[in-house]
Amino acid sequence: MSLDALFSPLTMGTLAMPNRVVMAPLTRARASAASVPLPIQGEYYAQRADAGLIISEATAVDPLGMGWYRAPGIWSDEMVTAWKGVTDQVHAAGGRIYCQLWHMGRLVLPDYLGGALPIGPSAIAGEGETMAPPTADYDGGFLPMKPYVVPRAMRQSDINYLVAAYGRAAANAMAAGFDGAEIHGANGYVIDQFLQSKTNQRQDGYGGSVENRVRLLDEVIGAVTAHVDPGRVGLRISPTSERKGMGDANPAALTEAIGALAQRHGLAYIHLIEPVASGFMEKPDYPVIAHLRAMFAGAIIQNGSFDAPTAVAHIEGGKADAISFGRPYIANPDLVTRLREGHPLAPANFDYAYVGDAKGYTDYPPYG
Template identity: 50%
Template sequence: MPTLFDPITLGAIEAPNRIIMAPLTRARATRNAVPTPIMADYYAQRASAGLIISEATGISRIGLGWPYAPGLWNDDQVQGWKPVTSAVHGAGGRIVAQLWHMGRLVHPSVGEGQPVSSSAITAPDHAHTYEGNQPYVKPRPLDLSEIPAVVADYARAARNAIAAGFDGVQIHAANGYLIDQFLRDGVNRRSDAYGGSIENRIRLLGEVTRAVAQAIGADRTGVRISPNGEVQGVDDSDPEPLFAAVGAQLAEIGIAFLEAREPPADGSFGRSTRAPIAPVIRQAFGGPFILNSDYDAGRAQATLDSGLADAISFGRSFIANPDLPARLRAGVPLAKPDAATFYSQGSQGYVDYPAAA
């Protein structure tokens, strides 16, 4: 069986190891969602990952509701990303852009107008905004006539990602954001072609993925899902057949890789509420399969040994350990990240974590 340190082919990307950097929102862009120079330093420091999946990156103004998060819908943003991808490649790394539409989790003070979703159901808790935490706003359901434009926004962002120097993209279909709001029946109450049956609820993901694959190639297109457990108010009553259908659809499209965030029952960021669904998804998908959430080196290698996954993505471990692959190989204790600086705008807690001696 492969080790974490063996190479893997992910579509058009030849990754030198199976330690993937998971997407991590860090809020270091401008208010106009333009990447800043410090982001090039941050990502280049972590270029020893087999593959870097960028922080979630907005495909449109209406779809981006996180303060100081980056975008990929205009040329200023493309130009801002170019030094980042160049720095990663210069350090020997590979990087894909995660494409993000937050749906009902966009607050109008950050996004543009009333948020949209599959259905008119307000998200729980509070939105993070420039003016502090504010209650979420009730979304309006996307009209059938509007959906082609959303699909086109994903395709445009994918083309922009390639123009910015990314090696590919990952479509964010997880964690309670727009596509997940269509996938799972806890939020999707539609009665049209995008609601009700599993076939209908996976339709938007299929349309977006096909459009992105057509724009930049299926071999440069990945997808992220979160099949198990409630995330930001989104869950499903019967996830196994749903995500088996998702896996089969994505296999048919021929994407480069599929990543599933499936935390353990005692996870530190979210908890699974059912037995693992990953085995069902892996069987249905058949292509390169990446698992994420709360992995340490031992559990990660055991998962590869079991055949359940081909690679493991690490999130918060990469924040405080820019040289994570080397640390895992050497068995060096991992540094702990400072949660207070996760979303701050400065260098502290961002580019000042040292490599192991």
């Protein structure tokens, strides 16, 4: 089977990519305890610079949306300066990197907010549990887990503040030297919480109909594209995912509304999580890619349990223009070469997925 389709150039929006292998965002918890990026993150991304595009780990736009210990933010001047060091290393290695803009909404524990409740579209808790911040006697290793709590339903002032936070973060991403930005509208975080009907029970202009539920996303895209050329802006979505208590009554209609919105704003791409096999996320019974293609003329990146043959099949079949790989990038900094030349992939040590420093992060060697 020829793999040429995966390694052919692609112009996505205004970005020229040498191949169609995208490094998916991977939260690895290597920033400082104050959420400031560290130089080792630049080394990590530079090792993977032969990807057609690197999408950074989820990067919080505001302290209220940060609920992951040692994940990075981009709301302060200190963070901008630190991220500039990271993007400089990627560019020196010949790579391209977008900043994924993130707010966790209801999935933030009060432990990260000085005891205050997190915010969300409605007072409905996420399902499951998440990592709490370390206690005073923490000496490394995995963090304690706590269940999600019922959030405070957002007022209009909260929504206005959130939209402005995305705008500030987008401006900061440009100042930090990123080549573009991806809006994180997937995986059960705040934008996804507004989009899906199970988590959005609002009775105002942001809830009810699908047209109302995409309103926050519309405003966020407007705030981001005020600072970043739409040809360098993407959107990540997972409309069929039910993880963490998500769910929508009509994912196909939601997908069409999102696609129409992205088309109107002229976004470069939509990054669709629609797995070809169940794993981190379930393979959907009713895929929505055809609904997205019907409404959106930009590029589509597909994500979810792909290997080289399935990636090529999706590109050649018109279901994707590029494919993003997440977990394979953990232990394979030279993933593009390994896929192109058919070398075996190294296994990741997940004991160090979210803890540690260089170990399990920058110490995976290239093939041979």
